[in-house]
Amino acid sequence: MRACLCHPVPHTPVWFMRQAGRSLPEYRAARGAGSILEAIADPALAAELTLQPVRRYGVDGAVLFSDIVVPLHAVGFGVDVEPGRGPVVAQPVRSMADIRRLRPFEPDDDAPYVGEAARLVVRELGGRVPLIGFAGAPFTVASYLVEGGPSRTFAKVKSLMHGNRAAWDELVDRLAGMAIASLAAQVRAGATVVQVFDSWAGSLSPDEYARFALPATARVLAAVAELGVPSILFGVGTGELLGLMASAGPQMVGIDWRVPLDEARRRVGVGRAVQGNLDPAVCLAPWEVVATEARTVLARAGTAPGHVFNLGHGVLPETDPGVLSALVELVHAEGRAGVELP
Numbered sequence: 096m097r098a099c100l101c102h103p104v105p106h107t108p109v110w111f112m113r114q115a116g117r118s119l120p121e122y123r124a125a126r127g128a129g130s131i132l133e134a135i136a137d138p139a140l141a142a143e144l145t146l147q148p149v150r151r152y153g154v155d156g157a158v159l160f161s162d163i164v165v166p167l168h169a170v171g172f173g174v175d176v177e178p179g180r181g182p183v184v185a186q187p188v189r190s191m192a193d194i195r196r197l198r199p200f201e202p203d204d205d206a207p208y209v210g211e212a213a214r215l216v217v218r219e220l221g222g223r224v225p226l227i228g229f230a231g232a233p234f235t236v237a238s239y240l241v242e243g244g245p246s247r248t249f250a251k252v253k254s255l256m257h258g259n260r261a262a263w264d265e266l267v268d269r270l271a272g273m274a275i276a277s278l279a280a281q282v283r284a285g286a287t288v289v290q291v292f293d294s295w296a297g298s299l300s301p302d303e304y305a306r307f308a309l310p311a312t313a314r315v316l317a318a319v320a321e322l323g324v325p326s327i328l329f330g331v332g333t334g335e336l337l338g339l340m341a342s343a344g345p346q347m348v349g350i351d352w353r354v355p356l357d358e359a360r361r362r363v364g365v366g367r368a369v370q371g372n373l374d375p376a377v378c379l380a381p382w383e384v385v386a387t388e389a390r391t392v393l394a395r396a397g398t399a400p401g402h403v404f405n406l407g408h409g410v411l412p413e414t415d416p417g418v419l420s421a422l423v424e425l426v427h428a429e430g431r432a433g434v435e436l437p
């Protein structure tokens with residue numbers, strides 16, 4: 096929490112995106128078969144899956160076990176998450192009529208299990224570790240809705256944004272409203288910081304990002320600021336967008352492995368923290384390599400306050416949990432950004 100606000104810290108904090116998940120044997124044992132959306136809808140199970148990596152790794156943040164498509168699923172839009180593939184939409188959005196099927200999200204009625212899971216986690220953590228709430232940014236969620244599933248080219252979503260501005264604005268406006276409702280519910284349930292995942296923003300040019308993605312994301316971040324909690328804005332392949340992402344108003348910007356953190360800090364600007372940015376694939380290398388690369392990240396983060404160590408994207412399923420445990424120890428022992436030395 097302190098690092099988010101560029102305040103001094105006792106040690107560099109660390110958590111991992113997708114720290115809960117398939118890399119953990121205890122996750123595979125507890126999760127069972129079935130859709131991930133069913134696991135998410137079981138508050139006791141979702142709370143347990145959130146807590147597993149906190150216990151095992153000693154990370155400084157718990158990220159709620161949920162998914163960016165949960166609000167869509169909860170309003171009955173017809174979305175599922177296919178194992179090994181990701182979100183798929185039965186009737187993708189092609190027109191204004193499809194967009195009108197997207198009704199407002201009422202978290203307490205549509206997805207009460209999210210708040211229940213968050214409250215269970217917060218009670219268990221007893222204030223020792225903050226709970227990180229999250230939502231998908233309007234562009235990234237729209238990309239699944241319009242493409243109908245994961246995409247390489249984002250051709251359909253780009254065609255809609257360029258070809259039908261009125262429909263696009265209506266779509267991202269509704270998705271911003273859903274993200275705001277979802278984040279507010281998570282904060283009411285005890286999340287003290289939130290991350291907005293604009294994972295696929297890197298598919299946009301700076302001009303496209305500024306016109307088609309930034310305004311709705313800025314609206315989400317402004318609503319989070321009103322809730323009184325700091326926010327993190329994250330995307331992949333966003334090197335050319337970092338300044339624009341910072342201008343959207345988060346306290347901290349998530350950086351992937353393509354931009355060294357000293358350069359990322361320059362692009363994000365003073366007064367904003369950075370999060371990242373070890374390449375998740377490096378975690379598959381021998382430990383000496385992981386340690387060297389992690390030390391490079393820490394060196395690039397420098398000594399100014401405002402760094403949270405993370406991977407540049409999610410933990411890969413084949414990662415050895417022992418490597419992540421050792422990484423947490425290394426970051427706690429050697430991180431220097433804003434660290435108050437005794």
Ligand code: CP3
Nearest residue numbers: 112113114115116131160161162163178179180181292294
């Ligand atoms: O530990 C955590 O990070 C918390 C849980 C979390 C999940 N999804 C659980 C999950 C979070 C923060 C997300 C966010 C999410 N979901 C994003 C943004 C983050 C990112 O990776 O860029 C995106 C794009 C999604 C959509 C999504 N859901 C994808 C692309 C996939 C992967 C499909 C696959 O199987 O490879 C999912 C499924 C998913 N969500 C899994 C987990 C742990 C894995 C599948 C499972 O265990 O059933």
